[in-house]
Every structure is written in C-alpha cells, then in structure tokens.
Amino acid sequence: MIARTITVLLLWMAAATVCSEAAAVIHHDLQVELYPQEHRFSAQDTLTLPPDRPDTVMFRLHEGLAPRLHAPGMKIARLAPEGPYGSYRVSLPPGQNRLVLSYGGRLHHPLDAPEKEYARGLRGSPGQISPQGVYLTGDSLWYPHIEDELLTFSLRIKMPPGWQAVSQGSRTRSKDGETTWAIASSQEQIFLIAGPFTEYLGPAGQVQAMVFLRRPEAQLAQTYLTATARYIEMYETLIGSYPYDKFALVENWWESGFGMPSFTLLGPRVIRFPFILHSSYPHEILHNWWGNSVYPRYAAGNWAEGLTAYLADHLLQEQRAEGAQYRQSVLQKYTDYVSSQKDFPLIEFTGRHSSASEAVGYGKTMMFFHMLRRQIGDRMFIEALQVFYRGYRFKTADFSDLQKTFEMVAGQPLETLFAQWVRRTGAPQLTIELARVRAEGEGYVIEAVLRQRQPGPPYALDVPLVLTLAGETAARSAVVPLRDRMHKVTLSSTLPPLRLDVDPHYHLFRKLDRAEIPPALSQVFGAEQITVVLPAAAAAEQMKAYQAFAQSLAHSGPERVTAVFDRELDRLPADGSVVLLGWENRFRETARTAAAGYGASISDGQAALDGKTFPRQAHSVVFTLRHPDNAGLVVAWIAADPPAALAGLARKLPHYHKYSYLAFEGREPQNLAKGRWPVLDSPMTLFFTEARPAMGSLPQEAPLATLPAASAAGN
C-alpha cells in the first residue's frame, strides 16, 4: 500500500514538473498537385501563425518555385540567395496571422552517393518527383519553412490515377487520384511520399496498420500487418500508447531504411529479407515513441537513436537470450572503428554518417541506457521511460531532461552516470591481475586487483565479477564498485575456485582488450591502413578479379590500401592489417597456422571449419585471423572461385563485418557458413587451474518486455 502511494505521488510530481512549455506551432493547410512525368508540382499553402507573431515573417523555399501571396496589403520580398533555396520576407498587417501562398515548379534531385567506408550507407535524396514516385521531406523545402518551429498540417494531394500518397497522421479522405492526410500533434517536418501503390489494411489494437507495396503481394503485406500489431502492443505495454492513428510500411523504389512519424519507408530488397521483421522493422516502429513524437534537441545530442537501438535491436536479442553477444559486438565495433581522433561525447551526436559515428551515437548511447537500467533496476527504468514519454510527447527533449526524469522517478542522483557517459569522450579500459588464492579455515580467499588503464580520470564503475567454483555448475556473481584507478578485490568461497571472469556478459561500456575480441572483418574495414597481398602465381583472369577486389576495399573502409604481390614480400607487414588473396598466395601457410588454433583447416583442395568442408572449386572462403607479429591486427585470407564471385564478395563483405569466418558458394555468391571464433585467451579471465574450465552458468536475465503471441494481437 505504501509503495503504491509513493508511486502515485512520483507520477504526480512528474506530471507537474517534467513537462516543458508547449511550443508555438505553425499550421499549414496544403493543397498539392503532383505532375510526376514533368518532375514538378504546384501547391497552395494557407499558413496560420501563432497569434503573438512579429509583423515580419521570414521563410525559405526551394529554388525556382516562385511564391506568390494572395492578400491585399501584404508584400513578399525576396532576400539575397543563401544557397539552394530562396529566402523571403513577408510583412503582415497588425493583427493578421494568416497568409496564403501559391507556388510550384520543378523539384527533382538525384540520389546521393553513399558515404565511403560505411557499410550501412543507404542512399537518400534532397527530394524527387518522378514517374517512379515522389519523395519529399523537410529537407526538400517543398513547403515554406519558418524558422525551426514545430508544425501541424493538413495536406490534400492530387496525383495521377492509380497512385497513392502517404504522409504523417490520419488519412481523412481517399479516392482514386486524391488523398488527404492531417495531423493535429506537433511535427518537425512534413513528408509526402507517393507512387503507384497497392494498399493493404489491418487492425493493430486501436491503431490502423497499413502496407503500401509497389506491386501486389498479399502474403508479404499480411506478414507486416501482423508484425505491426504485435510490436505496437508490446511497446504500448512497455512505454505508453502509440502516438498516432496509423502505422504504415511503405515500399520505396530505392534501397532505404527511413523511419518517419507513423510510417517507415523501406527498400524493395530490404522488406523482403526475413530478418528485417526482427531488426529494422521493430526499430522503425519504436521510433514513433523516440524520435518521431518525443523529439531530440539535436544541438544537445541525439539520444533517440541509442534508446531506440536499446529497446528494439537489443531487446529482441535479449528475448532470444543473446543480449550479451549483441553487447559484445557493440563494444567490438567501438573498439575497432573509433580511434581517439574520431571519438566524441554523446551530446555531440546528431546522426550517423560513418561506422565511427554509429559506434558512438548508437552503440555507446545504447550501452548508456543499459547501464542506467542496471543502476536503477528494471521497474524504475520502465517507469521512468513511461514518465518521460508522457511528459515530452510531441515536444523536444535532451539528455538533461532524461536525467531530471530518471532522477525523480528513481529517487537518486544520477549526475555521475550522465557526466561520465554523456558528456565525456572515450571509454574505460579494465584489467584484472591476480594477487593470490589462499586456503583459510574451511575455505579459500581470492585476492585480485582491478585497474582502470584509460588516460584521464577514473570512471565510477560497478564491475560485474563471476566466480566459477569446483563442483558447482552455476557460477556466483558479485558487483564490485570501482571508483579509483585501482581496487583490491577480496572474495571468499568454501569450494576451490576455478576461474574469475570480469564483466563476461558485457554490461559495461568499455574499450575491449584485443584478446577479448575474436578477429573479425570489422578489423579490416575499420583499419586506418591495410596491405592487400596479391598472388603473383594466379592466372590472368583470376588476377584481374583480385585486383578489382583490392580496389573496392579502398571504397569500403580503410583510409589507405596498398596492394603488393606476394613475391615482393619476405614477411607480412605488421604496421596495419593484411588481406591475403587467393589459394595461390605464398602466405597461405600463415593463415593455415593461425586457423589451426581455432580447429579450422586449410589444405590445397579445401577449407574446413565448424565440421563442414568447402572444396576450393565453386566456393569462396574468408578467414579472419590474428596477425602473428601484432596481436592488435588481423590477417584476413580471402579466396574465391569462380573469379566472378569476387564482385559479389566486395559488395557483401561489409555487411558481414562482425564475423570471423565466412564461406560462400557460386558466383552470386550465396552464404553457406558464418561465425565468430571463440575467445581463447581473454585478459578479463583469471584461471586458478591448469585445465582452463568453462565459466559456470548464470541465471538467464529477464528481457525488459516480451512480444505478445501473434494470434493475441490485432484482433
């Protein structure tokens, strides 16, 4: 009873103090006509400004749209051009807060080139009107932008017969060639997507689930309608009611992964990958809570991506009991891609544009929320998320608003946590050293020393320790507060200790030691420089394909790629990671020796790993191994048959960056095997016996939320 009273009181305080002030909102009443064949549109926008406006209004609009004002006594003046848009000034008579603008013209920009080195670099465009479809966002400046204020709108679109248009909010009218969308809650921008779509509808609780496909495919649509209902139900239970009337999956005409308020725009290949239903799709749905209704104040750091990654990507792995593995790959990505020059604090993250910015803005932020959850416990964490959502829905919020909310709900100061993870650059690096184990009385005392080795002041860390004892299958866990550079740990047990593991499930954000990381392709793509060693003995056609492959590596990550023939080298360079190409490579023996350490084999006619054999003919194999002369670097051996498979490998490998080994078949090539080598010599583990036994088991951690059964949702 007391606990209940306190909860109610806290919620009341939250409601009273968490809310930021309601922002002034501009309303657009837009009527648009699309002419896709001519790459142009025409529009009329009736703008209603907040009543306390100054008499002069400035707005920006895409070049060449010739805005005209419909009002006696008002003037429009064009200001000096400032880039790819026009700036205009309108003087309003006193008391007037409404203006009507007509404009129109061509708006068509080609797709951007994807960012170099960036495996996830999907393409975008500042705006397109074409026979394939229409893609207009705030960046397109297709409606008048007045400062950076939030807005509401209604949008009537006329378009060719057989076309459909999608925007935020609710569809209030729809007939062939004409649709109206409207939204009364504050938005950052107005999206207009249109094309020749087939539409599918389904229920998702109180929400309308919609699917817009570019060709009819009822079964695919049904899969998405069902998934939409399940995810919305899960997140409504976890966070609070879904903020819009509908959620739509919209098929784009190029490969993309965009999450807009109340819909997502995914590429044609993307939506047909089955794993998207458990990865990108819930991520984009969850963005309706974080990013598309609670808006990050970008200038103070974009927290929304990391929180979405944590409650979608991480949660789904957690539900499959693979949370620790997921966190390990997040830490590995940070360790591999983020050099000290590329690092920055979370308050400076706006959006990802490289693997390094993704590793910080998504990865470190995600780990920050994980540590916050562990500090205050699941119940408080969930309650704080709910209070934060209620308080900031359709408003902007930054890390300090998160801090205020979480402190209030948890009833404890969280300044240390926010200061060291959000405002400080970098990550702690831990080591453990054994002082001794001694028998004492009936049992044993273990003394070890934990240290922080990163430059700069120590972090305040709660370090998970896991002790495995002889004769017990379950390990024992403890959390040790590490506040200084060094901390002496004393543990006691009645049974003989076998091993002690430091943070084996990766609960802390930290820079991993090389030996904790199985060699993986991310160490090739994340390297500053690599040497590609070509097999001089290869046949001409094969050599041409290998040379083209070496060139493609220069576009997928490393800043400097040097290609040399194997016969020019006495030994492998140890100043950067190395890629060995071909069965014919003189240095194949180096790969064979290193692979043998993991139980994998390479012979003249085949490679074998994981109990499977891959003949040289018609197969491609990739082994990423530790460099024999420098444990911080890798040697990747890549051999392909037929040579034509190399073009496909160049395209596919960046997507397999977290794997140690891969095997493919044919010229496409099709993936047959993938995996990570086991960690054999982690410095985070102390063994007390020669035998190096496996770590004892730990209780399964309960996921933050569970996915409702398919049949229970959406009815």
Ligand SMILES: [Zn+2]
């Ligand atoms: Zn996202």
